[in-house]
Amino acid sequence: MGDDRRLQVLSAIVTDYVRTREPVGSRALVERYRLGVSPATIRNDMAVLEDEGYIHQPHTSAGRVPTEKGYRRFVDEVARVKPxxxxxxxxxxxxLSGAVDLDQVVVRTVRVLAQLTGQLxxxxxxxxxxxALRHVELVAMGPRRVLLVIITDTGRVEQRTVTIPRAPGGGETTVDPVALEALRTRLNAALAGRRAGEVLPVLTALAEQAPEAERLLLTAVSGELLDALRPDAEERLVVAGTANLARSTPDFSAIGPLLDAVEEQVVLLRLLADLGRAGGDESGMRVSIGSENREDALAEASVVTASYGPGTGQAVAHLGVIGPTRMDYPATMAAVRAVALYLSRFLAGPEGQDG
Known part of the structure; x- marks a missing residue:
């Protein structure tokens, strides 16, 4: 479809249908959009667009509505991210400016994104x-239990409970506060600034050098730390705006499976991981429409995502929205990109927020 005018007609049909949820006829296009051609020419263009699979007629004598292929072309060729x-x-x-820690900023981010877009x-x-690891804290919780607190350079805090195994031979084991403090100091000196892939050899070296009094404790703590950092470890996410999705029921033949997928967060985590691997534009933004989503539950939905991180090329996670394919793509893309930028600035600290 190389005709610029037909792209204009497709853009007008998508824009009108997103706004009204009504099939779009040639008369409506003539009345609402200055396309500079006659109604007959528009009808011819619509016939070509229909033959090429970009629009279709849901009912006889009705106007046209965009197809999944039409939305894809609109996003790729026509849609511009409006400010x-x-x-x-x-x-x-x-x-976002009043947030003092990562938990607070993530919760606020997901709420503002749902409000701005009207989507999930x-x-x-x-x-x-x-x-990268910033700090590891160890807190005695009982005779054989220790709280492991992992703090990263993005401000994420992860807590794990460590149970110390009994000593060989069945002897009683208790957490020695002196040994615990010594291990905490040793771990922070060795691990601060290290990324997940660098942790195992460091812990292995520490185990070889550890005094007898720390070995059981180090082994138990190391196990939990490595489990938290393992490559297939499940990530965490926050969701807001489920009611927005529920209000889009007329746009789905069956919304139940999609709502179930939202509740089953592993589906969303897998979706974000797949989109992240697929890449996006220069800002890490990606739009996935209908059957392009690998999850059956999202076959009638569109997903707009962007990556964020503390610096250029340092994506550490993703955010996005899920809604019907009948979506205001330019406005949604603008909101997702802007919120990702604000979140990246938060992670970058004062220097990034001033930039």
Missing amino acids: LSAPEREAITAL AVVEYPSLRLT
Whole structure:
């Protein structure tokens, strides 16, 4: 479809259908859009677009509606990411600027994204596997239990309970506060600034050098730490705006499977991982439409995602929205990109937020 005018007609049909949810006829296009041609020419263009699979006629004598192929072409060739309005930018700034830690900013981010787009919003926490360790804390919780607190350079905090095994021979084992403090100091000196892939050899070296009093404790703590950082470890995410999705029921033949998929967060995590591997534009944005989503439950949905991270080329997680294919793509893409940028600036610290 090389005809620029037909692209204009397709754009007008998508825009009108997204706004009204009504099939679009040639008369409506003539009345609402300045296409500079006669109604007969528009009808001819619509016939070509229909033959090429970009639009279809749901009922006899009705107007046309975009197909999945039409939405794809609209996003690839026509849609432009429009700038956010001043009130929208102010809303993002007001909601995110007061956040003091990662948990707070993630919760606020997912809410503002759902509000701006009117869709279901999803924000993934920065991956433990892709960030660097900042600090490890060990807190005695009982005679044989220790709380392991993992803090990364993005501010993510992960807690694990470590149970110390009994000593060989069945002897009683208790957590020695002195040994615990010594191990905490040793771990932080060795692991601060290390990424997940660098942790195992460091822990192996520490185990070879560990005093007898720390070995059982080190083995138990190392096991939990490596489990938290393992390559297939399940990530964390936050969801908001499920009610927005429920209000889109007329756009789905059956919305139940999609709502079930949202509740079963592993489906969303797998979706974000797949989209992340597929890449996107220069800003890490990707739009996946209908059957392009590998999950059956999302076969009638569109997903707009972007990556975020503390610096250029340092994507540590993803965020995005899920809604019907009848979506305002330019506005949704603008909101997703802007929120990802604000979140990246938060992770970058004061320097990034000033930039």
